[in-house]
Amino acid sequence: MKNITNLKEFACTPDRFQGGHRLCPGCAHSMIVREVVNATDDDLVISTATGCLEVCSAIYPYTSWDVSWIHIGFENAAAAISGAEAMYKALSKKNKLYNPDKRVKFVAFGGDGGTYDIGFQSLSGAVERGHDFLYVCLDNENYANTGGQRSSSTPLGAHTTTTPRGRVSYGEKQRKKDLTMIMAAHGCPYVATAIPSTKHWKDLAVKAAKAIETVGPTFINALSPCTTEWKFKPEETTEIADLAVETCAFPLYEIEDGRKLRITYRPKVKLPIEEYLSRQGRFSHLFKPENKWIIAEWQKQVDEYWDYLQRREEAGV
Amino acid sequence: MATPKEMLTTWDKVQFAAILPAFEDLEHKKRSKFHSYNYSVADWRVEKPVFNRELCIDCDFCWVSCPDSCFMVEEVVNKRGKKQAKIVGINYNLCKGCGVCVDVCPTPIKSLLMFPEYVDTEEALKQWPKKD
Numbered sequence: 001m002k003n004i005t006n007l008k009e010f011a012c013t014p015d016r017f018q019g020g021h022r023l024c025p026g027c028a029h030s031m032i033v034r035e036v037v038n039a040t041d042d043d044l045v046i047s048t049a050t051g052c053l054e055v056c057s058a059i060y061p062y063t064s065w066d067v068s069w070i071h072i073g074f075e076n077a078a079a080a081i082s083g084a085e086a087m088y089k090a091l092s093k094k095n096k097l098y099n100p101d102k103r104v105k106f107v108a109f110g111g112d113g114g115t116y117d118i119g120f121q122s123l124s125g126a127v128e129r130g131h132d133f134l135y136v137c138l139d140n141e142n143y144a145n146t147g148g149q150r151s152s153s154t155p156l157g158a159h160t161t162t163t164p165r166g167r168v169s170y171g172e173k174q175r176k177k178d179l180t181m182i183m184a185a186h187g188c189p190y191v192a193t194a195i196p197s198t199k200h201w202k203d204l205a206v207k208a209a210k211a212i213e214t215v216g217p218t219f220i221n222a223l224s225p226c227t228t229e230w231k232f233k234p235e236e237t238t239e240i241a242d243l244a245v246e247t248c249a250f251p252l253y254e255i256e257d258g259r260k261l262r263i264t265y266r267p268k269v270k271l272p273i274e275e276y277l278s279r280q281g282r283f284s285h286l287f288k289p290e291n292k293w294i295i296a297e298w299q300k301q302v303d304e305y306w307d308y309l310q311r312r313e314e315a316g317v
Numbered sequence: 318m319a320t321p322k323e324m325l326t327t328w329d330k331v332q333f334a335a336i337l338p339a340f341e342d343l344e345h346k347k348r349s350k351f352h353s354y355n356y357s358v359a360d361w362r363v364e365k366p367v368f369n370r371e372l373c374i375d376c377d378f379c380w381v382s383c384p385d386s387c388f389m390v391e392e393v394v395n396k397r398g399k400k401q402a403k404i405v406g407i408n409y410n411l412c413k414g415c416g417v418c419v420d421v422c423p424t425p426i427k428s429l430l431m432f433p434e435y436v437d438t439e440e441a442l443k444q445w446p447k448k449d
Contacts, residue, residue, distance in 0.1 A: 011377040011402030012392045016339070019385035019411030020353030025361065026415035030384040043336045062353040066339035091334045098318070098335035198378040198421045227415075235416030238382055 001213040002040055004205050013038045021064040022056040026234025028224040028241065029053045029138050031196035032204065033109065036136055036220075037067060039208035042103045044068065045084050049077035049119050051111030052145045053138060074118045078126040078135055081108040085131045105212050106133035112153040113143045116179055127186045127217040134211045134218045137179065140226035148229040152177045155249075156301070157294040158282050160229070165285040170294060175301060183219040184255040190218040192254035192264075195241040203252060203264055223250045231281025240279055247276040248306040249298075253313075261312045270306070273299045354411070358385070362414025364431045367441040368407050372428035377402055379418035379429060387411040388418070 004010055016037045023030055029052055037044060047070040048054040057064040058071055072080040085106045091097050110119050115137040123135060142160050143149040150160040155176045159165045163172045184191045190211050194204040204222065211218035225240040227233070232240055244250040245265060252265040274295060277283040286294050319330040321338045331337070341349045348354045380388045380402065387409070390402040414431070422429045426448060432441040 007377045007381060008375065008395075008401035009399065011380045011390055012400055015386045017386065018348075018352065018354040019387050019408070020356040020358060021385075022358070023384065025384070025413035026417055027384050030386075031382055034386060035381070045336075057353070059353075061351045062356055063351065064353040068336055088334060096333065098332045102336065104336065196382070198382050201381045233416075235420045237384075237415075237417055238421055 002209050004039065004202065004209055007201060010038070010201075010205060016044070016066040017057075018064050018066060020062070022059055023052060024226075024228055024234070026227045026237045027052070028140075028196045028226070028237050031237075032136065032138055032194070032222045032224060035196070035201065035205050036107065036134075036208040039205045040105060040212045042105045042212075045081070045088075045104060045106050046070065047072050047077045047081040047084070047108045049108070049110035049114030050074040050145070051114050051138070052140075053109055053111065055145055074114050076122045077108045077110045077114060077119055078133075079122040081106050081133045081135075082126040082129065082131040085133055106131075107212070108133060108135045110135065110137055111143075111145070112137060112139040112141060113145075113151045115139075116153045116177055117151050123183075124186065127183065127188060127219070130216055132215055132217070134208070134220065136208075136220045136222060138224045139221055140224045140229070141176070142226070142229050144226050144229050153179070156298060157286050157291070159285065160282070170285065170291050171282075180219070180221045180255075183221075184258050186217075187258040188219055188255075189216040189258075190214045190254065190256055191258075192220050193250065193252055194220055194222045195245055195250065195252065196222065196224065197238040197241045197245075199238075199242055200245065200252065200265065207254060207264075229282065231284075232279055236279065240276075243271070243276045243279060247271045247273050248302050249273060249276050251306060251309055253309060259317055261309065261316075263309060263313050273302055357410045358413050359410055362412060363434055364414050364416070365409065365412065365434050366407060366414070366416065366418055366429050367432050367436075367438055368404070369428045369430075369442060369445060370404075372424050372426055373404055374424055374428075375401065375403055376423060377404065378421045378423060380404065382417050382421050384415065384417065385411045385413055 017034050044067040141153045148160050149162045154172045158172045165171045192207045194207050225237050246267045253263045255261045324330045341347050389406050391405045393403045395401045419429045
C-alpha cells in the first residue's frame with residue numbers, strides 16, 4: 001500500500017490522468033480520477049463505462065490517460081474489468097505474462113447512470129464472482145452527459161429535464177437509492193464513500209489506496225458535484241462537496257467485510273440542510289412557501305440516516 | 318518478443334498482457350501528438366488564474382483540486398530532508414479558467430487570482446493587492 005502522509009509528498013506523484021480533456025470547467029470527475037489513479041504506484045488497467053468521463057477523455061484521436069484504458073459500453077464496465085482480471089490470473093498461472101515481476105491492479109470508473117441503473121447487473125455479478133478490482137462510482141446524481149435526465153441516484157425534489165419543476169410538479173419524487181449499503185450487503189471486503197475536496201483529499205486518497213490494495217471486489221461511491229446540472233458556479237465545486245459532508249447529506253464512512261462500519265469524518269457542528277440546498281440552482285424552487293415541506297422531509301431523512309449510521313458504528317454490525 | 322517501444326509502432330507487435338508505456342519517448346517523457354496533453358483548451362476561458370510565486374506557501378491545495386492538472390510541480394528536498402512538491406507555474410494550454418484553485422488558496426492575500434484573459438501576466442502581478 002502506498003504510504004500517503006501529506007499533500008506535499010503526494011503532489012510529487014507524476015499525474016497519470018492528464019489535462020486537455022473536454023470535461024466542463026470545474027468538473028469534479030477529474031479531481032476524483034486523478035486522486036484515485038495517483039493513490040498507487042502499481043500499473044493500472046482501467047475500464048470506463050459510457051458517461052461524461054469516457055466521452056470527454058477520449059475524443060478521437062486524443063486520449064488523456066497515461067495508463068491502459070478500455071472504453072466499454074454503459075452497462076458492462078464491471079464485466080469488462082473482471083474479464084481482464086481473469087485473463088491476467090490465467091496468464092500468470094501459465095507463466096505467460098510479458099513482465100511477470102510487475103503488479104497490475106484493476107479499476108473501473110462509472111457514472112451514476114452506469115452504476116446505479118444500467119450497469120448494476122454487471123457490477124453485482126462481478127462482485128458476486130469475487131474478482132479483484134476496484135469500482136469507483138462518480139455520483140453526480142443525474143445523466144449529465146445526455147442533458148441531465150433523472151437517475152435513481154437523483155435526490156428528492158431535484159429539478160432535472162425529465163422531472164421538471166413547475167405548477168404541477170415539484171421535481172424528483174423518489175428518494176436517492178442507497179447504493180453503498182447495497183454493495184456492502186454483497187459482502188464486499190471494502191466499501192466506502194468519498195468526496196473531492198481539499199479538506200478531505202486524504203480521506204479519498206487513503207480510501208482509494210486501501211481499496212486498490214484489498215484483495216477482492218471493492219467499491220467507492222464518490223460524490224461529484226456537477227456545475228452544469230446542479231447549477232452553481234464552476235469555482236464552487238469543492239465548497240458544495242464540503243457542504244454535502246458538513247450537513248450530513250452525504251456522510252463519509254467505510255464498511256469492511258460488509259459489516260464493520262466506521263464513520264471517517266464527523267462534522268463538529270451539523271449544519272442545517274438548507275445550507276446545502278440553497279447553493280444549488282436545481283433546488284431553488286424548494287424555497288417557495290408551498291414547497292417548504294420538502295425541505296422538512298429532506299432534513300428528516302438526513303437526520304434519520306445519520307442516526308442510523310452512528311448506531312451501526314456503535315453496534316459494530 | 319517485441320520491446321515496449323516496438324509495440325507502440327504497429328498493432329500486430331503488441332504482446333499479450335503487456336502494459337504499454339505512457340510515453341512515446343521514455344527518457345524525455347515525450348507524449349505522442351495524440352495525447353490530450355498536447356491539445357489546447359486555452360480558448361475556453363475568459364478569465365485566467367495568475368500565480369504569484371512570492372506569496373505561495375506550497376500547500377499544494379491547487380494541485381490536488383485542479384480538474385485539468387495544469388499546475389506544474391518540481392520535486393525539491395526541504396530542510397528536514399524530505400521530498401516535497403514546489404509549484405512552479407500554470408500550464409495555460411490546459412487551463413479552462415474554472416477558478417477552483419483561487420477558491421481553495423489558503424494564504425491571507427491569495428497567491429492565485431483571476432484576471433481577464435487580455436491582461437498580461439506581468440501587468441497582473443503589479444496590480445496584486447498589497448497588505449495594509
